[in-house]
Amino acid sequence: QQQVKQSPQSLIVQKGGISIINCAYENTAFDYFPWYQQFPGKGPALLIAIRPDVSEKKEGRFTISFNKSAKQFSLHIMDSQPGDSATYFCAAADSWGKLQFGAGTQVVVTP
Amino acid sequence: GAGVSQSPSNKVTEKGKDVELRCDPISGHTALYWYRQRLGQGLEFLIYFQGNSAPDKSGLPSDRFSAERTGESVSTLTIQRTQQEDSAVYLCASSLVSRGYGEQYFGPGTRLTVT
Numbered sequence: 571q572q573q574v575k576q577s578p579q580s581l582i583v584q585k586g587g588i589s590i591i592n593c594a595y596e597n598t599a600f601d602y603f604p605w606y607q608q609f610p611g612k613g614p615a616l617l618i619a620i621r622p623d624v625s626e627k628k629e630g631r632f633t634i635s636f637n638k639s640a641k642q643f644s645l646h647i648m649d650s651q652p653g654d655s656a657t658y659f660c661a662a663a664d665s666w667g668k669l670q671f672g673a674g675t676q677v678v679v680t681p
Numbered sequence: 682g683a684g685v686s687q688s689p690s691n692k693v694t695e696k697g698k699d700v701e702l703r704c705d706p707i708s709g710h711t712a713l714y715w716y717r718q719r720l721g722q723g724l725e726f727l728i729y730f731q732g733n734s735a736p737d738k739s740g741l742p743s744d745r746f747s748a749e750r751t752g753e754s755v756s757t758l759t760i761q762r763t764q765q766e767d768s769a770v771y772l773c774a775s776s777l778v779s780r781g782y783g784e785q786y787f788g789p790g791t792r793l794t795v796t
Contacts, residue, residue: 576723604784613685613772613787614724659723668714668737669785673723 573597574662576672584680589647591675593660596641600662603636604669605645608657617658618645650679683707685788687773693794694763702758702791706775712783713750715758716772717742718790724772730756763795 576593583589593603604619620627620634620643627634633646647654660672686705694700706713715727726740730750741747745763750756760767770790776783 572723611789613774613789615787616784619784668726668729670726671724674721 572673573670574660574672576660576675578675579673580676580678582678582680583650585650585652587650587679589645589650589654589677589679591645591658591660591677592642593644593662593672594640594642595662595670597662597664597670598641599664600670601665602663603634603643604661605632605634606659606661606671608659608674614659647677650677652679652681655679685773685775685786687771687788687791689791690789691792691794693796696765696795697762699759699761700763700793702760702771702773702793704756704758704773704775704788706754706756706773707777707786709753710775710777710786711753712776712778712785713756714774714776714785715748715756716774718770718772720769727758727771760793763793765795768793768795 574595605617606614607617608614618629618632620636622638625636631648636643655678657674657676659674661669663669688703711732713730716724718724728748729737745761748758770792772790774785774787776785
């Protein structure tokens with residue numbers, strides 16, 4: 571039973587476009603929501619994270635939007651670049667538990 | 682400084698054999714996690730070590746899987762009597778902070794193929 575549901579499974583975006591990945595959760599005890607980026611043959615690496623006391627967090631071209639009432643959060647990649655082509659995982663955790671990961675989204679940015 | 686390292690990077694084994702996978706966490710990281718990642722899928726939690734506390738083994742899929750960690754250093758994941766469904770990339774991560782909040786630093790993984 572997956573506690574964090576992620577969509578889409580894959581997406582293709584042109585260079586300069588916006589990539590949007592969505593995640594939803596049920597456990598209201600979750601209060602930490604990171605996104606991890608994984609390149610082929612590498613382990614995932616933390617990209618950006620948010621706590622539910624804010625509705626948005628931006629770091630460079632990457633933005634997390636968080637909707638506590640809907641129990642949804644999303645990652646926006648602005649001005650997507652070919653180097654952003656990777657698999658992105660959302661995750662969630664509560665103060666005592668381990669991270670629960672989404673199934674991942676493969677992003678391909680075409681030149 | 683050195684990141685999380687794992688060995689071997691690739692392992693091919695015959696069905697029924699035992700395998701041992703090794704993880705060297707970042708020095709000083711008290712928390713250590715093992716995950717399994719099947720092809721094209723997300724990360725499946727296996728086991729979590731935090732200092733000298735009893736490990737959280739709730740993700741181990743069967744009693745063929747076990748893991749050990751000595752203090753805050755190396756960890757080994759052992760799979761006994763391997764099956765073809767055990768084929769996956771096994772990822773190790775370590776974290777400076779316990780619980781779920783700490784950034785997890787992942788190793789490159791061990792790709793296990795059971796023939």
